[in-house]
Amino acid sequence: MKKSKFLTSLAVLILLLSFANATMSGPKRPKASKHFVLVHGAGLGAWSWYKIVALMRSSGHNVTALDLGASGINPKQVREVRNLSSYFSPLMEFMVSLPADEKVVLVGHSLGGFAISKAMESFPGKISVAVFVAALMPGQILDAATIYNEASRGSTSQLDNHLTYDNGPTNPPTSIRIGPKYLATDVYQTSPIQDCALATTVVRPFYLYSSDEITKEMVLSRKNYGSVRRTYIVTPEDKVLPKEFQLRMIEKNPPDEVEEIQGSDHMPMSSKPLQLFTHLMRIANK
Secondary structure, X not given: OHHHHHHHHHHHHHHHHHHHHHHHOOOOOOOOOOEEEEEOOOOOOHHHHHHHHHHHHHOOOEEEEEOOOOOOOOOOOHHHOOOHHHHHXXXXXXXXXXXXXXXXXXXXXXXXXXXXXXXXHHOHHHEEEEEEEOOOOOOOOOOHHHHHXXXXXXXXXXXXXXXXXXXXXXXXXXXXXXXXXXHHHHHOOOOOHHHHHHHHHHOOOEEOOOHHHHHHHOOOOOOOHHHOOEEEEEOOOOOOOOHHHHHHHHHHOOOOEEEEOOOOOOOHHHHXXXXXXXXHHHHHHO
């Protein structure tokens, strides 16, 4: 039954990608002036950026939306990404593949903030600016493990989110799948119902990493991570990462610039795509 559901979701994604390719094809545009790399949040996938991808490509920019490990149409299963390096590997491999003289605009959403932070530490010379969109943003003062523990505390007990206990019911849960009610009331509450409906069919479980794993993998230095220009985009109607929590990260780990998208839930790429697109263009051109 689970395999059947996964294949159905995979088929939906393939149809969506085929539709996107068909609608965004046309006359060849001039060489893109910017290359945006979009990194999704936990349980989501490259599909969550489809509106932003369409806007960027129609504006003549180059854009890459990645699926992290066991996300979107990535073939790995959640039990195969028990460490962060496996989860981040698609982004790391992509960064390695970039020419040495190419710089990208790296955009991370939600847990994707950790992924782009790791890329900033490993490839600071290949990133012109890093944009944290309602994302986890670690730093020297407020460390990654503390941020992760605070951010994940609420979601594990919410509504119809489903927890898996691979190590037995007396041990902490190992993964979580976001339920449709939680998606509707807390994640996509100001987004079009079509986007929420899409999410309910294609979200996948994501691994719940331990504090030790976060501490081991998220080692960030001022020399590398700290050398990359950072911008944070606040989503004031966010129920997953409340505004107060976002502002605390900003206060403790100050970025170079802060923007805000009024009326946005946790998914500004769905609820306020034009505003997010405008912010990303301005940040990239600065």
